[in-house]
Every structure is written in C-alpha cells, then in structure tokens.
C-alpha cells in the first residue's frame with residue numbers, strides 16, 4: 001500500500017479537515033496524492049485558496065503538496081486509504097454524540113472497495129471503532145472487514161498552538177484489525193511521523209491509550225481545583241502550595257484552572273459512558289468532571305462576594321474579563337469555560353466587558369450570544385484574567401491600575417501575577 005501511495009497509483013483521503021485533519025492531510029500530501037474531504041463547503045473553498053479555517057497553519061503549509069480539496073463524496077471513490085478525523089462531541093447530557101463519526105463512516109462505506117484501508121483518528125471510547133464504525137462500513141459497502149477491507153485506529157495527539165510538540169515529532173500510536181494491517185498502517189504513518197510509531201496490541205488498546213491521556217490530565221487538574229477551593233477557605237494561595245510541594249522529586253505539578261476545549265473536558269465523558277454500559281460507575285472520573293465543570297461558576301461567585309464585601313452595588317459594578325478562548329494563544333473557543341464565568345456574573349446583573357486578542361467577535365456572538373469588545377472601555381470594579389495569553393503574561397500591576405476603579409479586584413485564575421500585586425485587591429485559585 002505504501003509503495004502504491006508513494007507512486008501515486010493509489011490515493012489517500014482525509015475525511016474531516018479541522019484542527020486535526022488538515023495538518024495530517026497536508027503532511028501526507030508532501031509525499032503522496034491526497035483527497036481532502038469535508039462536508040463544510042465554505043471551509044473547503046478557503047482551503048482551496050490555501051487558507052486554514054482554524055487559523056493554525058500559514059499559507060506556506062499548503063506549498064509543495066499534492067492535495068485536492070472537495071466536498072463531493074463521489075471524489076472519495078478514487079481513494080484506497082481513508083483517514084477519518086471528524087469531531088466526537090458530547091450532547092447536552094454529557095453523553096457521546098457519534099453522529100459525525102457515523103455519518104463519515106457512511107460516506108467512506110459508500111466509497112469503499114476491496115483491498116482498501118480505513119483508519120479512524122477521532123477520539124472515542126474503547127470499542128467504538130469495532131462496535132459502532134465497522135458495522136456501518138460493512139453495511140454501506142457490502143464488504144467484510146478483515147477479508148475485503150482493513151480497519152485501524154490511530155489517535156491524534158496534535159496540540160493546537162504548540163510549536164514544540166508537533167504532528168511529526170510526536171510518536172503516534174497505531175493499531176490494526178490484524179497483524180498484516182497493523183504493519184501496513186504503521187508503514188504509512190512512518191512515512192510522515194519522524195518520531196516513529198507505537199504499535200498497539202489492538203484497536204481497543206489504542207483507543208484506550210488516547211482516552212486515558214486526557215482523562216489522567218482532567219482528574220489531576222480536578223484534584224488541584226478541589227484543593228484550591230479548600231485552600232481558599234484557609235486563606236492560602238494554591239500556587240504557593242504547589243511550588244512548595246513541587247520541591248519533592250515525585251510530586252506531579254498540575255495547576256488549578258478552567259478545563260474547556262474539544263478534548264480534555266469531553267473525552268473522559270466517553271470513558272464514563274462506556275464504563276456505565278459495562279455496569280461500572282466511574283466515580284472518580286465523573287467526580288473530576290463535576291469539579292472541573294463547576295469552576296466557572298465558582299470563580300464568578302468568588303468575584304461577586306468580594307465586590308459585595310467592598311460595599312458596591314452589583315448592578316452598578318463593571319467587570320472586565322480578559323481572555324475567552326479555551327486555552328492560551330489560540331483562537332479556538334469551543335467549549336470554553338470562560339462563558340460559564342460570564343453567564344454566572346450576568347445572572348447577578350453585573351456589567352461584563354470581554355476582550356480577547358485571538359477570539360473572533362462574530363464567532364463568540366454566534367456560539368455564545370456574548371459581545372466581544374475590541375478593547376477595555378473605562379475603568380472597572382474587577383478584572384478577571386481568565387486565559388494566560390502571551391500578551392497578558394507581560395502585564396504588570398501598573399497596566400491593571402490604568403483600568404481600575406478606586407477599589408478594584410484582580411482575579412488571576414492562572415496565577416500569572418502571584419506575589420506581584422500590592423495595590424489592587426488580589427485573588428487567584
């Protein structure tokens with residue numbers, strides 16, 4: 001298969017060209033002929049003009065690539081190696097929403113021929129590829145997995161905004177439905193992943209490997225968030241405590257904060273769901289999710305409490321929220337928990353202004369119904385620095401004083417200004 005791809009006798013197709021799919025498609029397209037398929041034609045038209053709709057890649061990333069962008073599923077019939085990287089969100093009950101994955105499997109199933117390969121990259125619970133996706137591929141194609149076509153799973157570890165840990169320099173887990181397919185899939189990925197691949201012993205192991213990377217992170221952050229609630233009652237700073245504890249060789253340095261985005265705040269729910277299906281309630285993972293999902297409301301209440309303690313009327317108070325994206329230095333606002341802070345503040349009728357150097361105002365309005373200001377206007381009773389964007393890291397107390405009313409509270413969620421604030425009232429997690 002690899003030789004056929006390299007000699008352009010076969011084509012590789014990428015289904016779903018978002019944060020994950022587009023960088024992979026372009027990387028493969030440096031070596032082989034790639035069909036980049038997405039259901040969103042607006043995005044496809046942008047990519048045809050070498051524009052990344054996710055704003056992660058520059059137009060140079062499209063140079064020297066052999067890629068045909070399309071929203072026409074018929075074009076997929078030319079492909080023999082399919083990679084699926086569509087979203088795996090949750091619904092309003094925090095349960096897996098497999099609609100994009102099933103719909104992509106239907107599309108691929110219709111284009112599938114004997115001898116083809118399908119590799120899923122979307123993050124799922126262990127068992128999803130074999131139990132939910134393969135039956136759809138078989139039904140749509142009329143072919144049998146294992147004999148007529150092969151399936152694998154290779155989770156994605158892309159970290160948007162991270163220029164150090166990149167797609168090619170991060171080892172990639174690969175798996176296949178049998179030993180032969182594992183080798184073929186590994187060889188195809190080895191072509192682009194310079195750090196090499198890890199051959200997982202089964203598709204389920206590869207799926208589980210990915211989901212626990214994010215679950216481990218989520219639970220550890222939840223522990224720090226819970227500790228920060230306890231330490232707040234004791235009047236001690238969590239970042240100071242972590243710095244002290246971190247002097248021991250085996251203390252793991254995780255920090256409190258908001259857990260949003262498309263991965264860490266979502267993937268553990270996939271595992272909780274699967275465990276429940278198997279008759280086990282994953283209490284610890286679930287509790288971690290609960291703590292992390294509650295932090296936005298908690299932070300807002302802490303700010304409100306302090307404004308009231310300063311004898312101010314809430315309806316006359318103005319709060320500036322700095323940062324809206326789900327993490328620092330990216331424009332991605334999916335599942336951002338800053339929205340929880342703003343909604344909670346507004347439920348107390350506080351006037352909230354929001355600024356963010358990366359987020360798109362139209363997108364913020366469309367997704368959350370929240371106005372994004374270009375810059376702060378006037379002075380404020382509280383300033384909440386919610387995201388550690390590089391522009392905010394450089395700020396000092398002097399910068400905040402220019403935005404501050406007489407008694408002003410600085411809420412420093414990420415502990416950026418720990419032990420540097422003397423004149424403003426200061427609170428952090």
Ligand SMILES: NC(=O)c1ccc[n+]([C@@H]2O[C@H](COP(=O)([O-])OP(=O)(O)OC[C@H]3O[C@@H](n4cnc5c(N)ncnc54)[C@H](O)[C@@H]3O)[C@@H](O)[C@H]2O)c1
Nearest residue numbers: 016017018019020038039040086088100103104122123156
């Ligand atoms: N973003 C990350 O940092 C990251 C990292 C590792 C893993 N993942 C996982 O990778 C998967 C994709 O995430 P993402 O961030 O790239 O999502 P995304 O929302 O950025 O992009 C998904 C793309 O898929 C397209 N799409 C949706 N349904 C489709 C369909 N049926 N057929 C074809 N295209 C379809 C959308 O139009 C969109 O362009 C998810 O499972 C996610 O959990 C994401």
